[in-house]
Amino acid sequence: MSNPAEALDSEAVPAPPKGRLKVFLGYAAGVGKTYQMLAEAQELRRKGVDVVVGYFEPHGRQDTIGRTAGLEFVPRKKIEYRGSVFEELDTEAILRRKPAVCLVDEFAHTNVPGSERLKRWEDVQVLLNAGIDVFTTLNVQHLESLNDEVWGITGVRVRETVPDWVVDAADEVVLVDLTPEALQNRLERGAVYSTEKAKKAMENFFTETNLTALREMALRHTAHEVEGRLSDLSALARGRAALAARPGAEPPTRHERILICLTGRPSTAMLIRRGKRVADYLHADCLAVHVQRNSANGGKEAHSEALEKHLSFARNLHIQTHVLRGKDVAKSIVDFAREQNITQIFLGRAGAKSLWRAASTVHRVVRLARDREITIVAERRR
Amino acid sequence: MPAGIDRRPSPEELLRRVQAEERRARRGRLKVFLGYASRVGKSYRMLDEGRRRKERGEDVVVSCIQFPVTPDLEPLLRKLEVIPTLKGAYAGKEFEVLDVATTFRRHPQVCLVDELAYDNPPGSRNPKRWQDVDNILDQGIAVITAVNLQHIEEQQDAVERITGKRARQTVPERFLRSADEIVLVDAALDDMMQRAGAREPVDVRRLSELRELALLLAVDVIDDQLMNYLRSNGVELRWGTQERILVCVTPRSDACAMLRSGRRNADRFHGDLLVCHVRQSGLSPKDQQTINANLALALELEADVHVLEGPDPIAAIMRFAREQRVTQIFVGHSAPDRWKEMWSRGPVDRLIQAAKDIDIRIFPHPHTP
Numbered sequence A: 001m002s003n004p005a006e007a008l009d010s011e012a013v014p015a016p017p018k019g020r021l022k023v024f025l026g027y028a029a030g031v032g033k034t035y036q037m038l039a040e041a042q043e044l045r046r047k048g049v050d051v052v053v054g055y056f057e058p059h060g061r062q063d064t065i066g067r068t069a070g071l072e073f074v075p076r077k078k079i080e081y082r083g084s085v086f087e088e089l090d091t092e093a094i095l096r097r098k099p100a101v102c103l104v105d106e107f108a109h110t111n112v113p114g115s116e117r118l119k120r121w122e123d124v125q126v127l128l129n130a131g132i133d134v135f136t137t138l139n140v141q142h143l144e145s146l147n148d149e150v151w152g153i154t155g156v157r158v159r160e161t162v163p164d165w166v167v168d169a170a171d172e173v174v175l176v177d178l179t180p181e182a183l184q185n186r187l188e189r190g191a192v193y194s195t196e197k198a199k200k201a202m203e204n205f206f207t208e209t210n211l212t213a214l215r216e217m218a219l220r221h222t223a224h225e226v227e228g229r230l231s232d233l234s235a236l237a238r239g240r241a242a243l244a245a246r247p248g249a250e251p252p253t254r255h256e257r258i259l260i261c262l263t264g265r266p267s268t269a270m271l272i273r274r275g276k277r278v279a280d281y282l283h284a285d286c287l288a289v290h291v292q293r294n295s296a297n298g299g300k301e302a303h304s305e306a307l308e309k310h311l312s313f314a315r316n317l318h319i320q321t322h323v324l325r326g327k328d329v330a331k332s333i334v335d336f337a338r339e340q341n342i343t344q345i346f347l348g349r350a351g352a353k354s355l356w357r358a359a360s361t362v363h364r365v366v367r368l369a370r371d372r373e374i375t376i377v378a379e380r381r382r
Numbered sequence B: 001m002p003a004g005i006d007r008r009p010s011p012e013e014l015l016r017r018v019q020a021e022e023r024r025a026r027r028g029r030l031k032v033f034l035g036y037a038s039r040v041g042k043s044y045r046m047l048d049e050g051r052r053r054k055e056r057g058e059d060v061v062v063s064c065i066q067f068p069v070t071p072d073l074e075p076l077l078r079k080l081e082v083i084p085t086l087k088g089a090y091a092g093k094e095f096e097v098l099d100v101a102t103t104f105r106r107h108p109q110v111c112l113v114d115e116l117a118y119d120n121p122p123g124s125r126n127p128k129r130w131q132d133v134d135n136i137l138d139q140g141i142a143v144i145t146a147v148n149l150q151h152i153e154e155q156q157d158a159v160e161r162i163t164g165k166r167a168r169q170t171v172p173e174r175f176l177r178s179a180d181e182i183v184l185v186d187a188a189l190d191d192m193m194q195r196a197g198a199r200e201p202v203d204v205r206r207l208s209e210l211r212e213l214a215l216l217l218a219v220d221v222i223d224d225q226l227m228n229y230l231r232s233n234g235v236e237l238r239w240g241t242q243e244r245i246l247v248c249v250t251p252r253s254d255a256c257a258m259l260r261s262g263r264r265n266a267d268r269f270h271g272d273l274l275v276c277h278v279r280q281s282g283l284s285p286k287d288q289q290t291i292n293a294n295l296a297l298a299l300e301l302e303a304d305v306h307v308l309e310g311p312d313p314i315a316a317i318m319r320f321a322r323e324q325r326v327t328q329i330f331v332g333h334s335a336p337d338r339w340k341e342m343w344s345r346g347p348v349d350r351l352i353q354a355a356k357d358i359d360i361r362i363f364p365h366p367h368t369p
Helices: A004-012 A033-046 A062-066 A091-097 A120-129 A144-154 A164-168 A180-189 A195-204 A208-245 A268-281 A305-316 A329-339 A361-368 B011-026 B042-055 B071-078 B100-106 B129-138 B153-163 B173-177 B189-196 B204-232 B255-268 B285-300 B313-323 B347-354
Strands: A021-026 A051-055 A077-081 A084-088 A101-104 A133-139 A172-175 A257-261 A285-293 A320-326 A344-347 A373-376 B004-006 B030-035 B060-064 B086-090 B093-097 B110-113 B142-148 B181-185 B235-237 B244-248 B272-278 B304-308 B328-332 B359-363
Touching (some): A021 A033, A021 A208, A033 A051, A033 A062, A033 A101, A033 A133, A051 A091, A091 A120, A101 A120, A144 A208, A144 A268, A164 A208, A164 A268, A208 B204, A257 A329, A268 A344, A285 A329, A305 A320, A320 A329, A329 A344, A329 A361, A344 A361, A361 A373, B011 B204, B030 B042, B030 B204, B042 B060, B042 B142, B042 B181, B060 B100, B129 B142, B173 B204, B244 B313, B255 B328, B272 B285, B272 B313, B285 B304, B304 B313, B313 B347
Parallel strands (some): A021 A133, A051 A101, A101 A133, A257 A285, A257 A344, B060 B110, B110 B142, B244 B272, B272 B304, B328 B359
Antiparallel strands (some): B004 B235, B086 B093
């Protein structure tokens, strides 16, 4: 979400025109995301727009394949990895071809090692920066912020994720809806997967409960995206009004600021996702801090690999991270929170044993920071 | 399997399941395409589904469509059998009434009905078209229909806040909720602008607000269906997809700030706000008064208010929170800092310890410096 002052700045100094991103959001394979994306592309082609297919995943679905008729395909890039040949989006070829609109299926895809970029959504950013409009497809379970909920409901830990800010920055997010009944019929007819694969999918992931819950998430998330664009609109209008009244004035808004306390514990990833999700919904700033304890002999504890992973995970989600040093971890956190005008501190649950030692960080932060809100994040287990 | 606990269904549950199955077996299935404005493409989706079903061998007819149709619908309609509507005039107004009798005689498997919100003229079989559809369903014929959010009776206040207008012809929300399937027909705003063309200005804000309202209505209907499904199958979800916030009211904490924050948070998440108070014996009249005032505020904020009983307040709160699939518990510090608390455990600590799978948000005490 852009802030109004920035938006006004960028109006004053014209930036190079960026391509528009349109996301077709669904809740499972087979709901018709690619089908609808292709239908819109055909409509554009009829109107004479220069549209190409950068990446298309046919999955052997005849009705979808039929909709590609007449569309130009940019050949995929072949990449050899461990003796096998993989095909990926050829970003550089598309840049050379420079169409007005490019279709890129499966936004959350992870590129094979040896590719220029790690993730397909990063390739899409390159195309957008070059002024090419992109249509793409995404299932709601690939959104980073929903990873724990999806796992909680379906038992599946989705590995390929997209940070929410990438989707928030899209110009359009369109929901592609289908009822679970219709999707299950499609699966049974073999329209989504070959029948053997369908049987397995039905038993494991495509249960009525899972599909309904995922569908609800997709609807909710689309509503969230619509609302985000609406509040951008209001912020822009308020910013304009404030500038018109008093040039240089900031729009008067009381801002919530959330601080997430990071450690190297495995549940920290869940804590980060939860804190960021709450921050996004409250339109709050989001910061993260880790306090490195000065050990008794005056040295410092080594940065663990796990902690590094969590810090970079937080930064990928556009969370500002800080690493501090201190003798007293709880006190350092609370001092930092006051200095940064934090309104809400997010803490993970400490290990079962240490939580109830009076000296535990959670126990002490709760006591030291009695002047602000503190959230102890649940550890969801299945 | 969801993260749930299997329960043996009670005799009442089994009975309800059998009755629902019987009713469902006799009646035709109802499928509704819900849109947020005209031109989102509801009629297209409806006719396209009819076409696909016909190609798969089902007996499909169109019982109600208003001519002339937009050009994108023409090729679909050419592939479908259409029962003409009964045309007539009443008090100088033209009417097109669904021909229920002919539809009964023709008795197809599937019947398509456009524009569900329509008032028939006096003297018709039913005053409203949705009642015609209800009769058709009773004959064991499946119906696929399309309706706009603006025409749902219970949404009129919200729609009026956005558009300044109320719809004259409406469908009750319970009929929408009785549908076996509901599909949200979404459309991007840029497409809506293109479809409107240069003829009329498009109010982006108005359309976005209607779109959000339609999405949230669909979420609500689907969530009900999910809960019914789980209940009738004896499965309890430990957590759903919806945020449910529980504010615990005690005489000592800053309940007012917590309740207002609870409301704001629940709204932002499009979730639910619950408020509980555990009854205590021996409260002073002043404390009881504070509690009553806070519970009154909770009701004013449209929270779902519960008074709990139990010897152990923490256990009572946790039991209630789990039953209600609460995702966040709001609780307040009970007093300004006291040095001895630094080393002892209070109720807040016990709640944190007990609520392993629920977030706990602790609020400052008003007299904290």
